[in-house]
Amino acid sequence: MPLSSVDAAAKRGVSAVQQYSLLSARAVGNLFRRPLYGADIITQADLIGIGSLPIVILTGFFTGGVLALQSASTLAQFGAAAITGQLVSFSMIKELGPVLTSLMVSGRNASGMASELGSMMVTEQIDAMRALGTDPLKKLVMPRIVATVIMLFFLTIVSDAVGILGGAFVAVIMLGQDASQYFHTVYQSLQYADILQGLVKPIFFGFIISTIGCFYGMNTRGGTQGVGRSTTQAVVVSSVLIIAMDFVISRFMIGVFGR
Amino acid sequence: MADLAVQQDVPESQVHPDAPAVQFDDVSIGFEGKDVLDHLSFQVRRGETRILLGPAGVGKSVLLKLADGLFKPDSGKVFVFGYEISAMREEDLFRLRESIGIVFQEGALFDSLTVRDNVGYRLTEQHVPDDQIDKRVTEALRFVELEHTLTKLPSELSGGMRRRVAIARAIITKPDLILYDSPTGGLDPITSTTIIELVIKQRDVYGTSSIVVTHRLQDAFMLASHHFNKETEQMEPLPEGTTDSSTSFLVLHQGKMVFDGSTHDLVHSDDEFLKQYLA
Numbered sequence: 001m002p003l004s005s006v007d008a009a010a011k012r013g014v015s016a017v018q019q020y021s022l023l024s025a026r027a028v029g030n031l032f033r034r035p036l037y038g039a040d041i042i043t044q045a046d047l048i049g050i051g052s053l054p055i056v057i058l059t060g061f062f063t064g065g066v067l068a069l070q071s072a073s074t075l076a077q078f079g080a081a082a083i084t085g086q087l088v089s090f091s092m093i094k095e096l097g098p099v100l101t102s103l104m105v106s107g108r109n110a111s112g113m114a115s116e117l118g119s120m121m122v123t124e125q126i127d128a129m130r131a132l133g134t135d136p137l138k139k140l141v142m143p144r145i146v147a148t149v150i151m152l153f154f155l156t157i158v159s160d161a162v163g164i165l166g167g168a169f170v171a172v173i174m175l176g177q178d179a180s181q182y183f184h185t186v187y188q189s190l191q192y193a194d195i196l197q198g199l200v201k202p203i204f205f206g207f208i209i210s211t212i213g214c215f216y217g218m219n220t221r222g223g224t225q226g227v228g229r230s231t232t233q234a235v236v237v238s239s240v241l242i243i244a245m246d247f248v249i250s251r252f253m254i255g256v257f258g259r
Numbered sequence: 260m261a262d263l264a265v266q267q268d269v270p271e272s273q274v275h276p277d278a279p280a281v282q283f284d285d286v287s288i289g290f291e292g293k294d295v296l297d298h299l300s301f302q303v304r305r306g307e308t309r310i311l312l313g314p315a316g317v318g319k320s321v322l323l324k325l326a327d328g329l330f331k332p333d334s335g336k337v338f339v340f341g342y343e344i345s346a347m348r349e350e351d352l353f354r355l356r357e358s359i360g361i362v363f364q365e366g367a368l369f370d371s372l373t374v375r376d377n378v379g380y381r382l383t384e385q386h387v388p389d390d391q392i393d394k395r396v397t398e399a400l401r402f403v404e405l406e407h408t409l410t411k412l413p414s415e416l417s418g419g420m421r422r423r424v425a426i427a428r429a430i431i432t433k434p435d436l437i438l439y440d441s442p443t444g445g446l447d448p449i450t451s452t453t454i455i456e457l458v459i460k461q462r463d464v465y466g467t468s469s470i471v472v473t474h475r476l477q478d479a480f481m482l483a484s485h486h487f488n489k490e491t492e493q494m495e496p497l498p499e500g501t502t503d504s505s506t507s508f509l510v511l512h513q514g515k516m517v518f519d520g521s522t523h524d525l526v527h528s529d530d531e532f533l534k535q536y537l538a
Contacts, residue, residue: 035384124367127329131361132381132428133353 023218024211027141040143048109048144049151053158055104060159063096064088064166072175084177085185088167093190093198097160099246102205105152106238110213113144114234117217118227126218141218145210152206153199160198193257201249205242212238270435271355275341279304280436280468281326286335286345288321295321297514298335303436306466306505308458310479312536313511319472320364322511323438326470327361328352339436357381360429360437364444366421368413368428374400375409378428399427403457419450426457430467437461437469443478455481456494462505463487476537482506483522510536 071087117140120126129136164186171177216234220226281303288296295318303309311319324330325337328344337345342355368377376383378399379392387395400406403423413421422442429437439458443451455478461467463486473479483502488495497503502522510518510525512532518525525533 123365123370124363125369127324128361128363128367128369130329130349130353131327131356131359132384133356134380134384135349135353 019219020211020215023137023141023215024145024207027137027145027211027214030135030138030142031146033138035138037139037143040139041146044143044147045151047112048105048147049155052105052108052151052155055108056101056155056159057162059100059104060092060097060162061166061169063100064092064163064168065170067091067096067163068167068170068175072171072177081175081177082181083185084171084175085164085167085182086189088171089164089186089190090194092160092163092167094194095246095250097163098156098198098201098205099242101156101159102152102202102209102242103239105148105155105206106209106242107235109148110209110234110238111231113210113213114217114220114230115227117141117214118220118230121218121220122223122226136218141210141214144214145207148210149203149206152202152209156198156202191259193253193259197250197253197257200253201246204245204249208241208245209238212241271340271342271358273340273435276305278338278341280307280340281470282336282338283322283325284336284338286325286332286337288318288325288330288332294514296325296332296511299511299516300335301509301516301519303468303470305435305468308462308469308471308482308503308506309509310482310506311470311472311509311511312474312476312479314536315474317511318514319474319511320440323361323440323470323472326438327356327359357432358435360432360434362422362425362429362437362439362442364440366413366425368421368424370413372412373409374405374411374413374416374424377413377424378431380428381432395431396427399431400424402430402460403427417450419446419453422446422450422454423457426454426461430461433465435468437467439469439471439473441472441474443473443475448477451475451478452481455485456487458482459485459494460487462503464489479508480522483508512536 067088068084072081072084075081075084075087117126120129120140126136126140129139168179168182171182172179213234216230216237220230222229279302283299283301286296286299287294299322301309311322313319321330325332325345326339328337328339328347328349332345335345336343339355340358344352344355347355369380372380375393375396379396382392382395396409397406400408403426405420405423405427408416408420408424413424416424426442442454442458446454458469458471459482462469471479471482483506485494485496486503487493507521508518508525509516510533517530518528518533526537528534
């Protein structure tokens with residue numbers, strides 16, 4: 001590859017990061033400026049939160065179930081099958097609940113945001129909005145960020161709870177473990193640091209999903225083909241960033257709380 | 260913009276009443292390393308209609324977006340109603356844009372909103388009471404003869420109807436400047452004539468300053484050679500050999516302004532490109 005191409009690619013990368021940072025900062029700054037567009041926040045919360053509920057419940061339930069199924073047999077080799085509930089709750093609350101919920105919401109909503117805003121971009125509706133005196137970052141981006149951050153937080157709690165129930169279903173119904181023992185071990189070893197870790201993550205992940213979805217949507221060029229490209233990029237980039245951010249937050253939390 | 264919105268009840272367009280509606284001062288802009296507009300200078304006086312001609316892809320739409328502050332020039336200055344919009348922040352531009360209407364190339368109607376909500380969008384954002392919005396939307400739609408489409412979605416309208424709704428959306432706040440981006444592009448001749456009649460009606464009834472981008476010469480010359488008769492409520496041709504004095508031409512070619520003058524001067528120009536373009 002010629003040096004000039006590397007140079008141009010590096011410039012494009014830096015420019016994209018700069019644009020993403022500006023979009024995110026301006027959208028968050030709009031939270032403190034009038035008008036607030038409360039109705040748009042509620043609409044987006046309904047679309048993102050309530051709309052994602054079925055897939056989050058299904059994902060959470062089966063993830064908890066498969067965790068119990070896989071761990072119970074391994075734990076049984078050490079005579080520790082009784083702590084299946086503990087393993088399921090730790091895994092769901094600290095890692096799998098936030099990460100899997102975010103990945104599902106990313107697949108559904110980062111793509112939705114990128115395609116919706118991208119279509120508006122290529123049909124000049126975003127320009128029309130600006131020409132009619134409305135800031136698209138305030139009207140379109142800010143409500144999506146607020147709604148995603150808030151709803152992902154609650155969706156993660158739902159996913160954690162349903163995952164633990166899924167684990168219970170497998171452990172009690174399929175593996176014949178004692179229900180009381182399962183639920184006792186679920187919360188026995190949990191500490192506030194574990195809960196905190198599980199609840200801090202969706203806030204960051206929600207921000208990543210919404211800002212990446214909106215960023216690719218607002219930077220769509222090249223007609224319907226461009227909309228497709230933006231949609232794919234939004235899902236890929238937000239998914240990778242979620243997993244990378246999960247590592248960073250986990251390392252930070254372990255460093256602070258020691259677990 | 261220190262003097263912007265000092266007097267809240269004075270429209271921005273009237274703060275500097277002697278300033279031209281639009282003034283481009285040595286404006287250049289390019290995209291991805293390619294120059295699109297190269298050191299352009301021209302102005303649109305109050306009440307004047309400038310028809311912007313040029314081959315496809317020459318930068319006519321870019322020029323209109325510069326005039327609305329949707330793009331910032333790489334160099335040079337753009338003034339609208341005396342405000343240097345090329346140096347204004349986006350937040351300040353929103354208030355100035357209340358005095359500017361724009362009709363986009365394909366209409367750019369919000370596809371998830373009804374015609375009523377599209378036309379009344381600006382009023383809704385300004386928290387105008389619903390009954391007043393309904394009244395003003397109906398008025399604007401009556402101007403474009405589409406008052407029966409209030410509850411329809413843009414996808415239920417024909418191309419020409421969508422363009423007329425876009426005009427209604429642009430004129431609802433009675434702006435002092437309207438920017439038309441190929442309002443007849445892709446339409447059949449009969450619908451094009453209807454749209455041009457609306458542009459002429461807006462020019463002659465309200466005296467609105469405007470820039471009309473087009474690559475259809477027949478539309479451009481119809482604008483220059485017709486006027487709107489307020490008594491008969493119809494567009495009529497001007498007497499043979501006369502043209503509308505408030506309408507003049509700009510021609511863009513390869514990023515440069517190759518003509519800026521009256522209809523007469525354009526038709527009698529000796530410039531080889533213009534002769535070929537008009538032939």
